[in-house]
Amino acid sequence: MESLTFRHTTTTPSPGSTPRAITGVVASGNLEVLLERVLAPDACEVTIETPVRGYGDVWEAVVADFVARGPAGGLRISINDGGARPDAVALRLAQGARLMEA
Amino acid sequence: MADWSRQRTSRDARIAAGRARAEGKVVAAGDVVALLEAVLRPGDRVCLEGDNQKQADGLARALAACDPGTIHDLHMVQSGIVLPEHLDVFETGIARRLDYSYSGPQGARIARMLYAGQIELGAVHTYLELFARYFVDLTPNVALIAGVCADRDGNLYTGPNTEDTPTVVEATHFKNGVVIAQVNRIVDRVPRVDIPGDRIDFVVEADRPFYVEPLFTRDPAAVTETQILIAMMALKGIYAEYGIRRLNHGIGFGTAAIELLLPTYGERLGLKGKVATHWALNPHPTLIPAIEAGFVEQIHCFGSEVGMDRYIRERPDVFFTGADGSLRSNRALCQTAGLYACDMFIGATLQIDLAGHSSTVTQSRVAGFGGAPNMGSDPHGRRHPSDTWLKAGREAGGAGDPALMRGRKLVVQLVETFGEGLVPTFVERLDAMELARKIGLELAPVMIYGDDVTHIVTEEGIANLLLCRDADEREQAIRGVAGYTEVGRGRDRAKVEALRARKIIRRPEDLGIEPLDADRSLLAARSIKDLVHWSGGLYEPPAKFRNW
Numbered sequence: 001m002e003s004l005t006f007r008h009t010t011t012t013p014s015p016g017s018t019p020r021a022i023t024g025v026v027a028s029g030n031l032e033v034l035l036e037r038v039l040a041p042d043a044c045e046v047t048i049e050t051p052v053r054g055y056g057d058v059w060e061a062v063v064a065d066f067v068a069r070g071p072a073g074g075l076r077i078s079i080n081d082g083g084a085r086p087d088a089v090a091l092r093l094a095q096g097a098r099l100m101e102a
Numbered sequence: 103m104a105d106w107s108r109q110r111t112s113r114d115a116r117i118a119a120g121r122a123r124a125e126g127k128v129v130a131a132g133d134v135v136a137l138l139e140a141v142l143r144p145g146d147r148v149c150l151e152g153d154n155q156k157q158a159d160g161l162a163r164a165l166a167a168c169d170p171g172t173i174h175d176l177h178m179v180q181s182g183i184v185l186p187e188h189l190d191v192f193e194t195g196i197a198r199r200l201d202y203s204y205s206g207p208q209g210a211r212i213a214r215m216l217y218a219g220q221i222e223l224g225a226v227h228t229y230l231e232l233f234a235r236y237f238v239d240l241t242p243n244v245a246l247i248a249g250v251c252a253d254r255d256g257n258l259y260t261g262p263n264t265e266d267t268p269t270v271v272e273a274t275h276f277k278n279g280v281v282i283a284q285v286n287r288i289v290d291r292v293p294r295v296d297i298p299g300d301r302i303d304f305v306v307e308a309d310r311p312f313y314v315e316p317l318f319t320r321d322p323a324a325v326t327e328t329q330i331l332i333a334m335m336a337l338k339g340i341y342a343e344y345g346i347r348r349l350n351h352g353i354g355f356g357t358a359a360i361e362l363l364l365p366t367y368g369e370r371l372g373l374k375g376k377v378a379t380h381w382a383l384n385p386h387p388t389l390i391p392a393i394e395a396g397f398v399e400q401i402h403c404f405g406s407e408v409g410m411d412r413y414i415r416e417r418p419d420v421f422f423t424g425a426d427g428s429l430r431s432n433r434a435l436c437q438t439a440g441l442y443a444c445d446m447f448i449g450a451t452l453q454i455d456l457a458g459h460s461s462t463v464t465q466s467r468v469a470g471f472g473g474a475p476n477m478g479s480d481p482h483g484r485r486h487p488s489d490t491w492l493k494a495g496r497e498a499g500g501a502g503d504p505a506l507m508r509g510r511k512l513v514v515q516l517v518e519t520f521g522e523g524l525v526p527t528f529v530e531r532l533d534a535m536e537l538a539r540k541i542g543l544e545l546a547p548v549m550i551y552g553d554d555v556t557h558i559v560t561e562e563g564i565a566n567l568l569l570c571r572d573a574d575e576r577e578q579a580i581r582g583v584a585g586y587t588e589v590g591r592g593r594d595r596a597k598v599e600a601l602r603a604r605k606i607i608r609r610p611e612d613l614g615i616e617p618l619d620a621d622r623s624l625l626a627a628r629s630i631k632d633l634v635h636w637s638g639g640l641y642e643p644p645a646k647f648r649n650w
Contacts, residue, residue, distance in 0.1 A: 058586050085520050086586040087328045087561040094617035
């Protein structure tokens with residue numbers, strides 16, 4: 001297993017008031033994303049547990065793009081990865097952010 | 103005095119030699135090797151019917167069993183290298199030279215044999231190109247073909263998988279060649295005459311029915327959410343915007359996802375009757391829901407698909423069928439339809455480079471081309487307008503009087519940025535280049551040239567290459583949808599954002615696509631069993647797709 005943590009400051013807080021959301025499943029090629037509204041509105045933290053080592057730079061890029069594109073301020077995001085490809089990670093993060101907007 | 107009928111004399115001698123092994127035109131299964139050894143001559147050009155789907159497998163086994171001392175150095179001209187026997191003949195020396203089109207199932211072995219110099223390769227063709235050469239400089243001396251049944255006069259019923267047979271027989275029979283057909287059984291009267299008996303010289307009742315490859319069945323259960331997201335982008339950003347009514351779909355899961363979204367997402371976008379009404383397409387099981395939902399007006403088919411026969415029989419308003427009720431397919435004519443009468447080709451590929459060239463060749467596999475390069479190219483012989491074609495032509499730019507500006511066919515590559523095992527789809531240099539160098543080909547086997555590609559759709563967005571005005575814009579547009587591959591991460595971010603501002607690149611959010619919709623619940627059918635239900639029980643999936 002590899003554990004990764006990325007902390008970002010962001011100008012766009014996540015809208016809505018949903019305290020917590022979970023999407024996806026830990027399965028081969030898939031991932032589970034837990035989002036919690038527990039941080040300051042200008043902070044976003046993403047922690048990743050992945051069985052696949054050596055892709056830290058790709059995770060960093062995917063997370064940075066997510067924070068830059070989506071309203072993610074205030075969210076602590078925990079990812080249980082099942083060896084998902086970057087496209088699945090990006091989609092799951094976008095879906096999680098939408099769930100928090102409800 | 104000149105002899106103008108040497109070919110006919112040779113043909114008469116071959117037929118006389120063959121008749122000694124036959125009763126009329128009918129040859130017993132046990133005598134096929136003797137028949138072939140009587141009819142064939144060393145160095146003959148032979149078309150062994152290996153189609154995309156249907157295989158003259160009994161005749162292939164018989165050819166491989168011939169004595170290489172008697173029959174050798176054949177020049178094989180055939181569209182598909184599909185069965186092991188198709189390559190065995192090159193190992194034994196029965197065959198020496200090869201001109202072909204598609205080699206999907208034998209892609210790894212043919213690559214090894216090419217590297218080892220065991221095959222003298224003429225060229226890898228597209229289907230139409232090879233068929234064309236059957237009539238110019240690759241006319242067969244002998245054709246070995248397959249049908250469902252025949253009568254004793256040789257009248258042949260090909261059934262739903264007519265495929266290449268009429269083209270092969272036309273080229274062989276009318277140019278002094280010999281045509282040998284294997285059939286599943288010999289009958290008193292065929293259900294319909296697909297090939298008239300006077301074009302068939304010998305008929306063999308095979309020991310088992312000919313093999314058909316279920317090449318176009320995609321299990322909806324394997325469609326991923328990323329593929330659904332890409333399909334949504336294609337429907338909203340391309341089908342709807344260009345109003346594409348006449349089209350061809352490739353064989354991959356991306357286009358299967360589009361087919362499965364037509365009755366759900368397509369309906370929601372109000373696209374029924376406005377897109378995807380007329381098709382050049384094999385009878386894809388995944389199109390059943392769209393047909394049943396009333397999206398599809400008609401489909402012409404290259405071949406059939408295992409399990410679709412009963413469904414097709416009950417939908418004659420949609421499909422081309424004969425007096426017997428079953429499908430009539432024809433690869434040459436359907437390829438022509440895909441080339442000239444369709445406004446869009448959309449399909450997948452394994453590699454795309456920075457200029458948009460694409461290839462399905464990897465260093466260990468040579469899959470050939472099949473028909474995609476015909477469908478996926480802009481035909482300069484086209485002269486009829488359509489709104490879709492003209493809109494694409496306007497986007498491609500050009501100056502002068504609009505009445506002199508030709509349109510463009512849309513050629514769309516639908517790919518995920520990473521393939522199986524995290525192999526990147528986007529590359530700096532195609533593996534096809536390395537293959538060409540290694541085996542000394544003058545032309546690298548490129549599936550679709552970059553200048554024919556109009557759009558690339560990935561999970562990151564749509565790149566509209568028609569709107570790019572120079573090579574640098576084109577490269578950045580491609581990098582801009584290449585995701586987290588090295589090519590994608592090598593983008594110039596400022597240039598990509600500038601392309602996005604000009605709508606050359608569009609993200610899902612630019613298209614108003616809701617990420618939560620990218621869910622398997624959006625598929626009209628989520629399993630093969632769902633497809634059976636949609637078809638009212640008429641679709642009969644092959645055993646390997648039945649998991650209930």
